[in-house]
Amino acid sequence: MLMLDPNVRNWVMIPITFAMLLIGVLRHLVAKLMRGSATAKIKSIQAKQLIQRSQYLRAHSGFLSRAAFNQRKEFFCDKEKGAFCQKVDPSLNPQQQMMSDPSMLSDMLTKNLTMVVPQIVTGAWVNFFFSGFVVAKVPFPLTQKFKLMLQRGVDLSSLDVTYISSLSWYFLNLFGMQGLLQLILGEKTFDDTQVMQQQMSMGAGGLDAPNAFKAEKDQLEMMQHNFRVAKFVELAAK
Amino acid sequence: MGRLPSQRALAATLDRCENAGHGGHAPIDEVKELLRLCRDGKVRLPEQIARHGLRLIKSKEAKRKLNDSELWLINEQVCYALLDTGEIDEATMIVKALSKRFPKSSRVLVLQGALCECCGDYDKAEEVYKKILEENEAHQGAWKRLCCVAKGRGDEEKAVKTLKEYLDVFCTDAEAWEELASLYLSLSMQKQASFCYEECVLIQPQNPSYHLKYADSLYSLSTPSTLHLARQAVGYYSVVLDLTNGSSVHAKYGLLCCLDAIRSQGRGSSSRLTEDEQKLAAKCARELEADYQEKCPALLAHLRATGILPSGT
Structure with missing residues (x-):
């Protein structure tokens, strides 16, 4: 048995927990402040809607008569006036957009800043002041595998797995504080996992309008139209 | 025709609210549930929402029981219901409270515009909606309201023009196409109307009412x-x-x-x-x-x- 000094509890464990909680609240408030209103550009909405409309046309063309279908096909694919044959604004290409519009980059930066900077600072703070403490003991037995998780920063092979080091306590707080924060701040606080997902999907989010237009136009030109409504007369007569 | 579970839940809650005991005052939880169901299902029951919701907003008990964000949502919802039923004084009060709480919100601005429309002050309403569109050119609600203002003034051609501009961007909005079709019909422009119904059918071929209207226009x-x-x-x-x-x-x-x-x-x-x-x-x-x-x-x-x-x- 290892005797844990109450001073360690008072001066290491509680301060870490308290600091993490404060930082969680602070981060929530800062993120709320910095969250700019994401107003989409009208041009990119228009491009997306055009593609959607053409997809609807392809999917449900059976409900249109030949004349109506050709009229719409012309609207999209006409060589001179077709919506898909216009010169597309190059800014709708995501790569170009990144170059020409620095606000997107700064947006990403501020988002990361609110997430990453506090983590680095608190990590360094804990590492500098509180490294090497054993702060708590888990009241139930654990397998050896947990050693890596619970005893980061304390490399003692003889120490029982159930003891928790200060650095590990910090990590447990970092990831486990969400529920407590939700209680304090109400729903919809920042969730680390959600932010990570957002960062992952960011690349796929942008629309590459010129290429998408071309692909959509090709498909529309290739498709065969047949008027299916006439068949319903037969069906209804039965 | 079978009803969906959500419709049944709404009907049951509405029934409990309407036929509640103690002097016709429905308990707060029931009213809250009714308002939530209406919000989620985008159901419009102006009379009932106005009557029960207004009492909920005014009662002190509700302020304790509901959390802040839901209370404001309810305020907005009840305000629209009040505008529907034409109780302008109560609505003005709520709009004032909302404007005070969210001075920069475009949602509240739309509500202010709707209030002006309800009072018949179309110039002011137009001004409000244009201001919203200046801030955010892709604000669908304000754009549609602008078209309604033109329609309310009886200037159908301008309404058609506004709606066409809107559909140029949001061309997969079936309800807007339907509205444009009925505007065209009121101007006796059958061919244009049937084009709009074709778009509706393309976007939602599973909706029989669009097929029906398109068939009517073809017949005429x-x-x-x-x-x-x-x-x-x-x-x-x-x-x-x-x-x-x-x-x-x-x-x-x-x-x-x-x-x-x-x-x-x-x-x-x-x-x-x-x-x-x-x-x-x-x-x-x-x-x-x-x-x-x-x-x-x-x-x-x-x-x-x-x-x-x-x-x-």
């Missing part, structure tokens, strides 16, 4: 020289019958009218009905007569007098 466009339009209309009415399991009386009437027109107005081979069409006409006439016989026998004579029923049935 058909003349003795363009009877193929009436034939197309027959097709769309059949689609409606297929989608509604043959329960649409409107579609049956439409079918019989179209087939009657083809038979009586066509020349030579174009007036001949195909076998399917004859069978369809006979079937619809039979079903329509049976419906009338069952539900309202007094009107059956009038149905027969219209002369659209094929002879020999």
Whole structure:
């Protein structure tokens, strides 16, 4: 048995927990402040809607008569006036957009800043002041595998797995504080996992309008139209 | 027709609120549930929401029980209901409270615009909506309201122009296409209207009402020289019958009218009905007569007098 000094509890464990909680609240408030209103550009909405409309046309063309279908096909694919044959604004290409519009980059930066900077600072703070403490003991037995998780920063092979080091306590707080924060701040606080997902999907989010237009136009030109409504007369007569 | 579970829940809650005990005051939890269901399902029950919601907003007990964000949501919802029922004084009070709490919100601005519209102050309303669009050019709500302002003034051509600009960007909004179609119809522009209904059908082919309206417009466009339009209309009415399991009386009437027109107005081979069409006409006439016989026998004579029923049935 290892005797844990109450001073360690008072001066290491509680301060870490308290600091993490404060930082969680602070981060929530800062993120709320910095969250700019994401107003989409009208041009990119228009491009997306055009593609959607053409997809609807392809999917449900059976409900249109030949004349109506050709009229719409012309609207999209006409060589001179077709919506898909216009010169597309190059800014709708995501790569170009990144170059020409620095606000997107700064947006990403501020988002990361609110997430990453506090983590680095608190990590360094804990590492500098509180490294090497054993702060708590888990009241139930654990397998050896947990050693890596619970005893980061304390490399003692003889120490029982159930003891928790200060650095590990910090990590447990970092990831486990969400529920407590939700209680304090109400729903919809920042969730680390959600932010990570957002960062992952960011690349796929942008629309590459010129290429998408071309692909959509090709498909529309290739498709065969047949008027299916006439068949319903037969069906209804039965 | 079977109802969805959410519809049943709404009906039950509404019933409990309407028929509550202690002097007609429904308990707060029930009202809260009713408002939530209406919000989630985008149901518009202005009278009930205005009556129960207003009491909820004014009661002190609710302020304790509800959390802040939900209370503001309820404020917005009740405000729209009050505008619907025309209780301007109460609505003005809520708009003031909301503007004080969220001075920069475009949602509150839309509400202010709607309040101006309700008072008949269209200039002010237009100004408010234009201001929102300046901030965010892709604000759908404000754009649509702007069209409604034009319509409210009776300036249909301007309403059409605004809506066309809107549809140029948001071209997959079926409801907007439907609205444009009815505006065109009020200007007697049948062809343009039927184009709009075509768009509606393309976007939501599963919705029978769009097929029905498109078929109606095709039928009214058909003349003795363009009877193929009436034939197309027959097709769309059949689609409606297929989608509604043959329960649409409107579609049956439409079918019989179209087939009657083809038979009586066509020349030579174009007036001949195909076998399917004859069978369809006979079937619809039979079903329509049976419906009338069952539900309202007094009107059956009038149905027969219209002369659209094929002879020999």
